[in-house]
Amino acid sequence: AQKVTQAQTEISVVEKEDVTLDCVYETRDTTYYLFWYKQPPSGELVFLIRRNSFDEQNEISGRYSWNFQKSTSSFNFTITASQVVDSAVYFCALSEAFGAGTASKLTFGTGTRLQVTL
Amino acid sequence: ETGVTQTPRHLVMGMTNKKSLKCEQHLGHNAMYWYKQSAKKPLELMFVYSLEERVENNSVPSRFSPECPNSSHLFLHLHTLQPEDSALYLCASSLTGNDNSPLHFGNGTRLTVT
Numbered sequence: 001a002q003k004v005t006q007a008q009t010e011i012s013v014v015e016k017e018d019v020t021l022d023c024v025y026e027t028r029d030t031t032y033y034l035f036w037y038k039q040p041p042s043g044e045l046v047f048l049i050r051r052n053s054f055d056e057q058n059e060i061s062g063r064y065s066w067n068f069q070k071s072t073s074s075f076n077f078t079i080t081a082s083q084v085v086d087s088a089v090y091f092c093a094l095s096e097a098f099g100a101g102t103a104s105k106l107t108f109g110t111g112t113r114l115q116v117t118l
Numbered sequence: 119e120t121g122v123t124q125t126p127r128h129l130v131m132g133m134t135n136k137k138s139l140k141c142e143q144h145l146g147h148n149a150m151y152w153y154k155q156s157a158k159k160p161l162e163l164m165f166v167y168s169l170e171e172r173v174e175n176n177s178v179p180s181r182f183s184p185e186c187p188n189s190s191h192l193f194l195h196l197h198t199l200q201p202e203d204s205a206l207y208l209c210a211s212s213l214t215g216n217d218n219s220p221l222h223f224g225n226g227t228r229l230t231v232t
Contacts, residue, residue, distance in 0.1 A: 004160070035220060043206060045223035091161070103149035103168040103214050104221060108161040 002027045004094050006109035013082055013116055021077045021112045023092030029053075034068065034075045035093040035106065045091065051075065082116045089113045121145065124209050124224035131199065132232055139194040139227045141209030149214045150192040151221065152184060155206040167192065168214050199231045 003026040013019045025034065036048040049059065051068055059066045063080045079086055093106040122143045131137050143150065152164040166174035167186040181203075183195040192209055206228050210221040 037223075043208075043226040043228070045208065045210075045221075047220040047222065050220050103151070103166050103173060104212055104219065105163060105166065105174065106161075106221060110158065110160050 002029075002032075002094050002096065002107040004092050004107055004109035006090075006092055006112050008112045009110070010113045010115065013114070015083060015116055015118050016081050018078060018080050019082050019114065019116075021079075021090050021092075021114070023075045023077065023109060025073050025075065025092070025094045027094060027096065029096045031096070033095045033104075035095070036066065036075075036077050037091045037093065039089040039091065039111070041088070048077075079114075082114075084116050084118065087114055087116045122209055122211055122222050122224035124207075124227050126227060127225065128228045128230075130230045130232060131196070133199060133201075135199075136195070136197040138196065139207055139209075139229075141192040141194075141224055143190055143192075143209075143211040143222070143224075145211055145222055147211035147213050147222070148189045149212045150186060150189070151210040151212075152192065152194050153208040153210065153223075155208055155226070161208070165194075196229075199229075201231050204229055204231045 005024045032053045034051045037045040038048055039045050056068050056070055065078045067076045089111045091111045092109045095104050095106045125140045149168045151166050154162045154164055163176050164178045165184040170186050181198050185193040206226045208226045209224045212221045213219040
């Protein structure tokens with residue numbers, strides 16, 4: 001069975017600090033996908049990144065960066081120079097690979113609530 | 119109009135009521151999903167429709183009944199719910215395929231059962 005663990009329930013930082021959100025996953029599949037979503041107070045989950053299990057390159061997108069370490073089954077997310085607008089709940093998710101014509105099934109972690117204050 | 123739209127945003131219902139949640143996507147996707155989000159629990163996948171056919175039913179009680187009349191619309195019919203069914207219900211859509219396209223979510227319906 002697949003499992004995603006986000007051990008940090010809540011994190012509070014002051015604006016401009018860097019913050020890392022941890023994600024550890026379990027799967028028996030050799031091919032799988034990892035995701036991060038952001039859920040602001042409005043409720044909608046916003047897709048941030050997708051990474052497949054064969055691509056261990058770290059990725060940077062503006063102030064966001066992701067560190068995929070297959071050896072430790074981790075997919076951590078770092079926000080550099082955090083801003084108040086980054087305040088949200090962040091979810092890590094895992095999906096096994098499906099064939100053409102099939103739908104994705106994501107297993108989510110419990111989320112990490114990030115509070116950025118002035 | 120773009121994205122995934124859910125109505126209503128908030129719903130309060132008694133245990134004997136019958137109501138329906140509606141979801142509409144304008145992204146040209148062909149898979150749709152219902153998730154339940156309760157406090158301090160991971161999002162729970164309830165139902166998956168792929169190409170308008172139900173492909174997943176995660177042991178959801180029969181008081182929840184989904185309907186997918188076409189690839190753009192998804193409903194969740196509710197009847198004789200329990201207070202523990204109070205939660206945020208999220209609809210999502212995606213493209214089927216072998217590259218696990220990301221799910222796009224709506225804003226959710228906040229359901230309170232009294």
